[in-house]
Amino acid sequence: MLLELSRINKSFKNGKNREKILENLNLKVFKGESIAIKGKSGCGKSTLLNILGGLISFEEGEMMFDGTNISKLTANERAEYRRKNVAFVTQNFHLLDDRNVFDNIALPLQYIRMPKKEIKSRVEEVMCDLEIQHTMKRNILTLSGGERQRVAIARAIVKEPSILLADEPTGSLDEKTEESILTIFDELHHKGMTLIIVTHDDSVSSHCQHVYELHHKKLNYVNS
Numbered sequence: 734m735l736l737e738l739s740r741i742n743k744s745f746k747n748g749k750n751r752e753k754i755l756e757n758l759n760l761k762v763f764k765g766e767s768i769a770i771k772g773k774s775g776c777g778k779s780t781l782l783n784i785l786g787g788l789i790s791f792e793e794g795e796m797m798f799d800g801t802n803i804s805k806l807t808a809n810e811r812a813e814y815r816r817k818n819v820a821f822v823t824q825n826f827h828l829l830d831d832r833n834v835f836d837n838i839a840l841p842l843q844y845i846r847m848p849k850k851e852i853k854s855r856v857e858e859v860m861c862d863l864e865i866q867h868t869m870k871r872n873i874l875t876l877s878g879g880e881r882q883r884v885a886i887a888r889a890i891v892k893e894p895s896i897l898l899a900d901e902p903t904g905s906l907d908e909k910t911e912e913s914i915l916t917i918f919d920e921l922h923h924k925g926m927t928l929i930i931v932t933h934d935d936s937v938s939s940h941c942q943h944v945y946e947l948h949h950k951k952l953n954y955v956n957s
């Protein structure tokens with residue numbers, strides 16, 4: 734088992750009250766699985782993804798990652814868990830507009846102080862895999878939506894994370910671009926990466942091995 738959530742409770746402050754978003758939620762994820770999470774707007778999908786990625790904490794329950802109890806870590810240790818193991822792809826990309834494609838993808842590797850030569854070959858390899866080598870020197874603002882999404886995926890996978898968490902990764906893309914992004918996810922899955930994808934889109938969830946629906950603060954298994 735790579736990741737296990739047991740009896741997770743999460744609430745947010747809403748005025749004077751606290752609103753419960755997740756209640757006694759359980760999830761088991763095995764290494765190399767691809768999982769889709771569906772559910773109505775506002776039901777807590779991004780909150781769950783942020784918990785899985787160690788971005789936010791929760792009040793009750795336990796989260797185990799590869800034998801480590803993430804719930805017991807300090808904020809710094811949780812950041813370390815995130816840096817080492819997790820990559821995020823979000824709908825609005827969060828790319829740096831004032832840098833070119835190469836520099837955006839290289840960023841996570843510079844952050845872990847990888848030697849320059851290794852960074853260059855690793856970034857080139859990923860750009861090649863995602864067929865964006867030709868955009869290498871272009872500014873992010875000059876790219877199409879599909880190209881930006883590929884850059885965001887390249888930046889996410891460049892440090893070879895164990896888990897890729899994607900929040901509506903094809904939300905704003907046309908059908909053809911969506912299909913090419915799904916092919917990239919299929920390839921990552923075949924290479925053994927664990928994928929957890931939040932999506933409203935049936936064509937995205939049909940590419941995943943397991944589909945869950947977040948409903949009434951819990952995950953219900955839809956199919957495999």
Ligand SMILES: Nc1ncnc2c1ncn2[C@@H]1O[C@H](COP(=O)(O)OP(=O)(O)OP(=O)(O)O)[C@@H](O)[C@H]1O
Nearest residue numbers: 745746747754772773774775776777778779780781
């Ligand atoms: N930091 C926060 N403080 C207070 N409330 C929050 C916070 N983050 C999320 N919420 C609330 O928690 C609920 C779940 O939000 P979340 O973004 O997880 O839903 P979602 O299922 O991803 O929605 P969507 O599909 O619309 O993106 C919403 O009611 C939201 O307003």
